[in-house]
Amino acid sequence: MKKLEGKVALITGAAVGLGEGISTVYANYGAKLIMVDLDPNVEKTAERLRKEYNAEIITVVANVAHKEEMIAAVKKGIEAFGEINVACCNAGVCRLAPFEEFTDEMRDFHIDVNIKGVWNTCQAVIPEMLKEGKGSIVIASSVTGDIVADAGEAAYAMTKAALVGLTKCLAVEYANRNIRVNCSQLGYARTPMVEKMAVESNPEDPESAIQSIAVGVPMKRLAKPTEVGELFAFLGSDESSYLTGSQVVIDGGSTLPETMSIGTN
Ligand SMILES: NC(=O)c1ccc[n+]([C@@H]2O[C@H](COP(=O)([O-])OP(=O)(O)OC[C@H]3O[C@@H](n4cnc5c(N)ncnc54)[C@H](O)[C@@H]3O)[C@@H](O)[C@H]2O)c1
Numbered sequence: 001m002k003k004l005e006g007k008v009a010l011i012t013g014a015a016v017g018l019g020e021g022i023s024t025v026y027a028n029y030g031a032k033l034i035m036v037d038l039d040p041n042v043e044k045t046a047e048r049l050r051k052e053y054n055a056e057i058i059t060v061v062a063n064v065a066h067k068e069e070m071i072a073a074v075k076k077g078i079e080a081f082g083e084i085n086v087a088c089c090n091a092g093v094c095r096l097a098p099f100e101e102f103t104d105e106m107r108d109f110h111i112d113v114n115i116k117g118v119w120n121t122c123q124a125v126i127p128e129m130l131k132e133g134k135g136s137i138v139i140a141s142s143v144t145g146d147i148v149a150d151a152g153e154a155a156y157a158m159t160k161a162a163l164v165g166l167t168k169c170l171a172v173e174y175a176n177r178n179i180r181v182n183c184s185q186l187g188y189a190r191t192p193m194v195e196k197m198a199v200e201s202n203p204e205d206p207e208s209a210i211q212s213i214a215v216g217v218p219m220k221r222l223a224k225p226t227e228v229g230e231l232f233a234f235l236g237s238d239e240s241s242y243l244t245g246s247q248v249v250i251d252g253g254s255t256l257p258e259t260m261s262i263g264t265n
Contacts, residue, residue, distance in 0.1 A: 002030035003237045008081040010034040010074065012064050012121055013091030015042040017191030018140065021225025022088050022232045027055035029233055034077035034084065035059045036070075037091070056081070064091045064117030070124040083132050086236040087125040089118040090140045092160075094193055096152035096200045107155045114159035115166075122170060122181075129179050137170065138235045139163050139183040141247065146185065147255050152200075164247055171245030180244040182235045187251025188213050189223035216260075218253030 009026050013019035014035035023035055027049040035046050035057060046057045058080045062069035077084050093113045095106055118139055129135025144153055145161030167183040174181065188194055190210065198206035214221050231250050234240050249255065 002028075003233060003239065004086075005030035007031045007085045007236065008034070008077065008083055009086035009088060009236060010036060010077055010084050010121070010125060011088040011090060012036045012117070013140075014059075015039040015045050017193055018186075018189060018225045018228050019088075019090045020045050021189075021227075021229040022090060023049060023057075023229075024053075025226055025229030025233045026086075026088075026236070027053040027057070029237075031055075031086070031236075032081050033057040034073065034080070036062050036064070036073050038063050064089075064121055065112040067116075067120040067123065070120045074124040074128060078128060084125050084128045085132065085135055087121055087129075087135070087137045088140075088232050088236065089121045089137065090232075091117055092140055092193075094153070094156040094197060096156075096197060098152060099154050102154060110155035110159045114156070115162050118163055118166060122166075126174070126179065130177060133178055135174075135179040136236045136240070137179065137181045138232050139167050139181065141167065141183040141185050143185045143187050143249060143251050143255050146247070147249070167247065168245050175244055180235075180240070182240070182243055182246045182248065184228065184231055184235070185247050185249045185251070186223065186228055187217065187249075187254040189225055189228055191225060194222070216254060216257075217251070218256060221252065223250065223252060 009031045011019055011023050014023045015037040035042050040061050042059045046059045049055050050057055060073040060076050062073045141163040142160040145157035146164045149157040167181050171181040198209035202209040
């Protein structure tokens with residue numbers, strides 16, 4: 001029996017990047033999927049996964065920042081599969097700007113998608129999980145905000161750190177009702193988001209910005225989206241049945257070095 005066979009998972013931000021990686025791993029492990037994204041191309045990603053893994057998938061074009069759209073997405077998922085056991089709250093945005101130049105609109109954009117988007121997804125799925133008497137929620141936080149930060153990331157860092165608080169509160173609130181809530185704290189994976197950040201950091205040579213990230217990681221590379229998908233699969237599956245409220249760092253060791261100059265290598 002495959003790790004996620006018999007599970008129905010709703011994954012937000014599923015069209016590209018980590019959401020595509022998570023969806024790929026979930027399809028490979030036998031889950032039925034509700035792939036949600038703002039971008040209608042989510043259907044193309046789903047079509048690839050149906051062909052490659054013979055997976056049962058529906059797609060929903062929805063904005064996580066709008067609660068009514070997430071409630072409608074969950075309704076479609078229930079109509080298709082009868083239950084939702086796992087929610088991967090992955091959709092998120094990141095824009096860089098010096099703090100003095102950060103507009104209120106750009107700040108609110110991060111709050112709306114990164115914080116309210118996860119809040120809305122959880123409020124939409126939890127009633128269904130309560131009906132089934134079980135569930136697992138995996139929230140995409142980040143090492144950024146809670147552990148480290150770079151200049152220009154004020155809105156992103158603030159919102160990703162907030163998700164740690166949400167994870168812990170929901171974990172304790174639903175622990176006795178068999179719904180587990182954990183979050184991932186990823187360093188860097190190469191996705192459209194990171195490629196956009198590289199352009200904002202070094203418009204003349206974005207590739208060098210990406211290569212410089214790898215140099216600072218003890219494992220000397222960025223994560224592959226499917227490596228992050230494996231963590232989401234573990235947290236979504238019964239293998240992690242005693243984990244709740246955890247913050248799992250997945251960063252190739254990037255937050256470990258104490259200095260860039262002391263040591264034997
Ligand atoms: N890539 C990294 O290195 C990294 C590191 C730490 C955390 N994360 C987190 O992982 C998540 C995914 O990141 P990514 O790099 O794959 O991003 P990405 O920008 O490459 O892809 C994000 C996907 O989410 C969708 N999306 C964006 N806003 C949405 C909305 N309002 N409603 C529905 N869908 C929406 C986009 O259309 C896209 O398909 C984010 O929450 C991000 O903060 C990423």
